[in-house]
Amino acid sequence: MxxxxxxxxxxxxxxxxxxxxxxxxxxxxxxxxxxxxDEGIDPTKDIDAAWYGTIDIADEGSSGASLxxxxxxxxxxxxRVENACATGSDAFRNASLAxxxxxxxxxxxxxxxxxxxxxxxxxxxxxxxxxxxxxxVTMPAFFGMRATRxxxxxxxxxxxxxxxxxxxxxxxxxxxxxxxxxECSVEDVENSxxxxxxxxxxxxxxxxxxxxxxxxxxxxxxxxxxxxxVRHVGWGLSADSxxxxxxxxxxxxxxxxxxxxxxxxxxxxxxxxxDVAEVHDCFxxxxxxxxxxxGFCGDGEGGQFIxxxxxxxxxxxxxxxxxxxxxxxHPIGATGVAQVAEIYEQLRGEAGDVQVxxxxxxxxxxxxxxxxxxxxxxxxxxxERV
Amino acid sequence: MxxxxxxxxxxxxxxxxxxxxxxxxxxxxxxxxxxxxDEGIDPTKDIDAAWYGTIDIADEGSSGASLxxxxxxxxxxxxRVENACATGSDAFRNASLAxxxxxxxxxxxxxxxxxxxxxxxxxxxxxxxxxxxxxxVTMPAFFGMRATRxxxxxxxxxxxxxxxxxxxxxxxxxxxxxxxxxECSVEDVENSxxxxxxxxxxxxxxxxxxxxxxxxxxxxxxxxxxxxxVRHVGWGLSADSxxxxxxxxxxxxxxxxxxxxxxxxxxxxxxxxxDVAEVHDCFxxxxxxxxxxxGFCGDGEGGQFIxxxxxxxxxxxxxxxxxxxxxxxHPIGATGVAQVAEIYEQLRGEAGDVQVxxxxxxxxxxxxxxxxxxxxxxxxxxxERV
Numbered sequence: 001m002x003x004x005x006x007x008x009x010x011x012x013x014x015x016x017x018x019x020x021x022x023x024x025x026x027x028x029x030x031x032x033x034x035x036x037x038d039e040g041i042d043p044t045k046d047i048d049a050a051w052y053g054t055i056d057i058a059d060e061g062s063s064g065a066s067l068x069x070x071x072x073x074x075x076x077x078x079x080r081v082e083n084a085c086a087t088g089s090d091a092f093r094n095a096s097l098a099x100x101x102x103x104x105x106x107x108x109x110x111x112x113x114x115x116x117x118x119x120x121x122x123x124x125x126x127x128x129x130x131x132x133x134x135x136x137v138t139m140p141a142f143f144g145m146r147a148t149r150x151x152x153x154x155x156x157x158x159x160x161x162x163x164x165x166x167x168x169x170x171x172x173x174x175x176x177x178x179x180x181x182x183e184c185s186v187e188d189v190e191n192s193x194x195x196x197x198x199x200x201x202x203x204x205x206x207x208x209x210x211x212x213x214x215x216x217x218x219x220x221x222x223x224x225x226x227x228x229x230v231r232h233v234g235w236g237l238s239a240d241s242x243x244x245x246x247x248x249x250x251x252x253x254x255x256x257x258x259x260x261x262x263x264x265x266x267x268x269x270x271x272x273x274x275d276v277a278e279v280h281d282c283f284x285x286x287x288x289x290x291x292x293x294x295g296f297c298g299d300g301e302g303g304q305f306i307x308x309x310x311x312x313x314x315x316x317x318x319x320x321x322x323x324x325x326x327x328x329x330h331p332i333g334a335t336g337v338a339q340v341a342e343i344y345e346q347l348r349g350e351a352g353d354v355q356v357x358x359x360x361x362x363x364x365x366x367x368x369x370x371x372x373x374x375x376x377x378x379x380x381x382x383x384e385r386v
Numbered sequence: 387m388x389x390x391x392x393x394x395x396x397x398x399x400x401x402x403x404x405x406x407x408x409x410x411x412x413x414x415x416x417x418x419x420x421x422x423x424d425e426g427i428d429p430t431k432d433i434d435a436a437w438y439g440t441i442d443i444a445d446e447g448s449s450g451a452s453l454x455x456x457x458x459x460x461x462x463x464x465x466r467v468e469n470a471c472a473t474g475s476d477a478f479r480n481a482s483l484a485x486x487x488x489x490x491x492x493x494x495x496x497x498x499x500x501x502x503x504x505x506x507x508x509x510x511x512x513x514x515x516x517x518x519x520x521x522x523v524t525m526p527a528f529f530g531m532r533a534t535r536x537x538x539x540x541x542x543x544x545x546x547x548x549x550x551x552x553x554x555x556x557x558x559x560x561x562x563x564x565x566x567x568x569e570c571s572v573e574d575v576e577n578s579x580x581x582x583x584x585x586x587x588x589x590x591x592x593x594x595x596x597x598x599x600x601x602x603x604x605x606x607x608x609x610x611x612x613x614x615x616v617r618h619v620g621w622g623l624s625a626d627s628x629x630x631x632x633x634x635x636x637x638x639x640x641x642x643x644x645x646x647x648x649x650x651x652x653x654x655x656x657x658x659x660x661d662v663a664e665v666h667d668c669f670x671x672x673x674x675x676x677x678x679x680x681g682f683c684g685d686g687e688g689g690q691f692i693x694x695x696x697x698x699x700x701x702x703x704x705x706x707x708x709x710x711x712x713x714x715x716h717p718i719g720a721t722g723v724a725q726v727a728e729i730y731e732q733l734r735g736e737a738g739d740v741q742v743x744x745x746x747x748x749x750x751x752x753x754x755x756x757x758x759x760x761x762x763x764x765x766x767x768x769x770e771r772v
């Protein structure tokens with residue numbers, strides 16, 4: 001099977017984008033991508049197909065026709081993918097598979113969300129409607145429970161969880177597209193208002209609008225667009241349920257373990273080979289658990305992993321150099337695509353003030369909680385510098 | 387690139403399924419599929435990945451985790467696709483591409499919709515929010531305008547449009563999964579209550595719940611499941627906009643012309659080679675226009691095409707032997723999957739009372755109007771008896 005490569009990326013600054021329509025956000029990310037392609041691109045001629053990720057929280061872009069309208073890419077196949085918070089990652093995965101299948105030599109991926117226009121109240125009501133919402137388990141409560149269980153089971157310290165927010169907010173101040181750009185201390189995190197014990201305001205990602213695009217090309221076409229493409233070498237997607245025995249521990253996300261296993265196996269590498277990662281830190285505790293789920297450290301060692309500095313910008317496995325969801329924000333459809341875009345920039349050595357030292361392998365990770373399901377999906381993609 | 391084959395199908399009787407939850411519908415279609423596979427299947431072992439089509443109108447199944455929960459297929463990649471009324475077809479297309487790409491040797495496709503639980507009022511408010519909803523253009527009005535334009539431009543008779551409903555309702559009485567099983571005459575159609583001139587009640591598909599599943603296998607695995615697989619030989623998807631000059635005629639759907647051209651070209655065949663078709667007759671006029679868009683007849687010749695008997699069950703190009711959306715119903719995520727399922731049965735000679743005479747090539751067609759977009763998507767798949 002032929003390989004697929006990332007050959008360009010476009011992004012808009014994430015934030016509270018009341019001054020832009022959904023269409024305008026899609027268009028702006030797309031136009032930034034066209035500008036970004038090293039050797040230029042004739043989009044109508046070069047782009048064969050597109051995959052479009054959004055949960056359409058603002059009810060403005062339900063089908064592939066929405067992306068066609070915003071970009072002017074008419075008469076082409078455009079699929080919309082939705083997969084909870086892993087929507088963007090899975091749109092990317094499907095596009096890459098289609099390039100491998102020969103459906104497209106060049107495929108566009110765009111993800112976008114207008115979270116501030118959540119008129120249906122999805123965020124407030126999200127999480128596990130059938131089982132737990134009636135018991136008050138909103139998203140922060142759901143992750144808060146995992147934090148208390150992790151602290152109880154592994155003697156993880158509250159301070160260690162806060163260190164994730166401190167690290168990511170520091171990184172975010174150096175990343176030009178991040179929404180919440182401020183530094184904070186462990187004390188700031190611990191003193192910020194409680195959202196759902198033990199998680200405080202600075203343990204939670206903000207509510208953010210954003211859009212991002214990446215371009216994928218087959219091995220035959222990749223070098224038409226850049227001398228420095230980034231190879232997509234591994235991917236995994238897993239759907240799971242919180243009602244299964246495998247999740248009883250509450251200290252990890254089985255879906256991430258499954259998805260990352262698939263990805264490592266496909267790429268023929270292991271966790272220790274990963275030089276830089278963009279992972280799903282919707283809450284501080286999520287990133288700490290994810291260190292363990294991805295195999296960067298052993299079970300229960302997430303707190304120690306960050307104490308030892310491994311995931312810091314100057315560590316040996318930098319995690320979320322972009323500031324992660326905690327600083328950058330989490331516009332759902334855009335989140336995974338923006339993570340891929342950042343890994344692309346990192347592996348090309350073009351990540352500016354958040355560039356990590358000479359990375360060869362990059363990992364991107366999303367986890368999603370179905371807003372009306374009893375389970376999670378997780379998507380992991382691996383990339384290699386060529 | 388290796389080929390992909392359909393090797394099984396599962397379906398539940400479409401109707402007003404107030405007595406079944408969304409999960410139960412998914413599960414029932416899936417269990418019917420497991421029963422249907424000729425040589426049997428060990429789903430946990432055999433199924434590598436799944437694609438899941440729904441617009442989630444009832445807000446009960448937003449992510450791949452919903453399908454995992456309903457089927458017990460955990461720890462596997464499950465993507466949810468949404469693409470307006472072409473959702474089911476495009477879920478199938480993405481699954482087939484993934485089989486070609488080597489992502490899966492065996493892929494499950496499930497489509498479902500609980501249209502009667504449309505608590506958000508999507509159906510009432512659908513169609514072209516940004517442009518036309520404020521002018522009263524709901525779905526029936528949108529298709530009604532195309533009917534009057536077709537009548538004006540081509541001297542198409544009202545009677546000829548009604549003949550589509552007469553044919554499909556007659557077929558539907560013989561198809562065991564159809565929702566609205568009754569025969570009607572041209573007079574009945576013309577005398578049924580006006581919905582949006584010139585379309586009357588019997589020109590419109592009913593509001594229907596339903597679920598359907600199909601199984602896809604690679605050429606290496608297909609014969610493990612059946613001696614009579616059906617080869618997926620062509621596919622096309624196109625996204626378009628109603629604000630383009632190409633749609634000014636209003637007498638055709640450019641997206642269908644583009645998608646079918648892609649499909650015919652991939653399969654190396656033409657419209658005259660199609661022996662049986664399941665097409666998107668959301669309204670009677672839609673099928674008549676689709677004859678022309680698919681190239682079964684020339685522009686403006688749709689009325690003559692049905693007058694000459696070509697699309698009837700005993701004609702030379704039977705269209706909608708299952709009764710189509712007009713009789714069977716249109717549970718959006720399930721619709722395209724059920725069309726694929728019917729073509730599978732037809733090409734295997736197992737379509738019972740609606741079996742057409744010895745078909746070798748079958749076509750499946752969905753067109754979708756974004757509920758909040760200014761355009762359409764169309765998906766076409768072609769199948770060949772092996």
